[in-house]
Amino acid sequence: MKRNFLKSISIFLLIVLIFCVSGCNSNENTLTNTDDSKPTVTQPYQPTAPVSSNDNSDESVLKSLHTFNPDSDDDFAGVWHIAEGQGSQYENFVYMFDGNETATLFAGNTGYIGKYTLEKDKDGNDTFSSHLMFGINGVYTYKFNDSKTEVILSATESENNTVLTKIESFDCIPIPDSNPKIDESILGAWKSEDGEYYYFDKNGIMYQNLYNTMFTYSSYSASDGKIISTYSTGTSKESDNYSYSVKNDILTLNGFEYKKITIDQII
Numbered sequence: 696m697k698r699n700f701l702k703s704i705s706i707f708l709l710i711v712l713i714f715c716v717s718g719c720n721s722n723e724n725t726l727t728n729t730d731d732s733k734p735t736v737t738q739p740y741q742p743t744a745p746v747s748s749n750d751n752s753d754e755s756v757l758k759s760l761h762t763f764n765p766d767s768d769d770d771f772a773g774v775w776h777i778a779e780g781q782g783s784q785y786e787n788f789v790y791m792f793d794g795n796e797t798a799t800l801f802a803g804n805t806g807y808i809g810k811y812t813l814e815k816d817k818d819g820n821d822t823f824s825s826h827l828m829f830g831i832n833g834v835y836t837y838k839f840n841d842s843k844t845e846v847i848l849s850a851t852e853s854e855n856n857t858v859l860t861k862i863e864s865f866d867c868i869p870i871p872d873s874n875p876k877i878d879e880s881i882l883g884a885w886k887s888e889d890g891e892y893y894y895f896d897k898n899g900i901m902y903q904n905l906y907n908t909m910f911t912y913s914s915y916s917a918s919d920g921k922i923i924s925t926y927s928t929g930t931s932k933e934s935d936n937y938s939y940s941v942k943n944d945i946l947t948l949n950g951f952e953y954k955k956i957t958i959d960q961i962i
Contacts, residue, residue, distance in 0.1 A: 753896035757868055759962050760894075760902065761806060761910070767794030769813065770843050771823065774865045779858035781850065782830035787929045789865060790831060800827045801867050803929035805911045816851070823848060831857065868912045869926060871899030876918040880941040884961045885953035892961055893946075893953060904961070922948075 772794030811825035835848035886892040901915040913926035922937040944955040
């Protein structure tokens with residue numbers, strides 16, 4: 696939805712401003728939300744393998760959408776936060792590297808997708824490069840500790856260091872509302888002609904992906920042609936309202952059409 700895309704970008708920029716201001720006034724690093732919405736970094740995060748044809752449960756699908764390979768030879772594969780140094784003002788941001796050059800910046804229940812690369816510079820030094828706009832943005836040399844749970848990134852264009860610490864407990868999927876109203880006609884995966892898609896699970900979790908650049912998990916209810924979704928930005932609780940109808944495997948949301956697709960098309 697174009698309106699929701701612009702809203703999400705505006706919210707993200709507001710989050711950055713809030714984090715910058717709060718980071719200037721506090722030396723604390725926290726991985727919990729600062730509002731009274733559901734926490735995003737509290738539950739054990741278990742990386743999952745891609746969904747097989749024998750496991751299309753809602754929980755398995757949701758957890759398979761954005762994860763990392765725990766068996767990767769890439770020492771960056773995992774979930775991290777900035778503990779010290781350059782970028783530490785973004786104290787509620789979480790960064791995931793999947794072990795296959797996809798990087799994700801999480802703010803609450805929303806993620807912003809980018810890339811990262813591991814290369815060697817002209818002097819033969821190992822370098823890490825990623826451009827996630829906030830916190831991690833540039834080319835760095837790096838050094839891990841012996842347990843691979845901390846890494847120091849040294850920016851190649853300055854003398855600034857960034858210390859990343861690995862997170863062992865993380866979940867960006869919110870807890871669904873108690874006894875949500877769910878219209879079974881909208882369950883499953885839906886995709887627009889221009890590449891935006893949704894997934895509605897039977898337990899009250901909605902997933903929206905905007906052209907593989909950003910995504911949001913939210914709790915939702917759907918009945919009588921109205922959907923209300925609620926999600927955390929990391930600093931506040933937000934709600935979106937939709938009107939919908941379903942006919943002949945076409946879901947119409949706020950006037951935009953989405954065609955029913957199979958689950959393996961969104962994974």
